[in-house]
Amino acid sequence: MAANEIFRALADPTRRAIFEKLAIGSMNASALREGMAISQPAMSQHLAVLRDAGLVREERQGRFMNYEVDPEGLAFIAQWLARYRAYWPVRIEALKVLLKDMGQ
Amino acid sequence: MAANEIFRALADPTRRAIFEKLAIGSMNASALREGMAISQPAMSQHLAVLRDAGLVREERQGRFMNYEVDPEGLAFIAQWLARYRAYWPVRIEALKVLLKDMGQ
């Protein structure tokens, strides 16, 4: 769960696509492959990178592996980002939404 | 200022160190090198990667190039992160600080 592994994991567009898919809902590796022009080993390797980075976690379900977003990776990025909050533009729309979300 | 370039730029520890140094205060390339066991061309190349990612911006000052943090890159990360706020753990200390900061 180091910065190195997190940012490196997200530097690859295929891995970001996998992550976004998992953000919609947890899924096993085969389901993730659907519509993704990617070999089975490649998917497995990408998932390992995401898991080692703490962005994704897995759970065995019979002979399937269910993957889901791991909040720890996101928390790490949030904390990294918070270090530089002095430089954030005052009006980022997304952050206002965030603000509202957290305020509830 | 695409996700690819931003995350790739931050995936390198040397570039993160440069970025952190600039977050303390803007500096020219030579000043950045001080205490950083890195060649002049390497620094120049790293700064180019950070600039192309939108994480850093430059301004010519005579024969010096002054570098500073570019808020746009950070804003991009914040927005990327905001997409997954559904997965954030409820109590991240840094985010509470953030919340307070944004609220003022």
Added chain:
DNA sequence: CAATCGCATAAGTGTATGCTTATGTATATG
């Protein structure tokens, strides 16, 4: 319990990356 299924791992390969040394290009200075 043999066959199959879902996934992981191994080994090999082309390309990207980060570094180096050498050189180019503005700007300043004597």
Added chain:
DNA sequence: CATATACATAAGCATACACTTATGCGATTG
């Protein structure tokens, strides 16, 4: 205007990365 300074760019090289095919392993199934 010749030289020095601050930085950028070029070219080359070792390593990392993302992919492939082949194979291994655990769990289900007939």
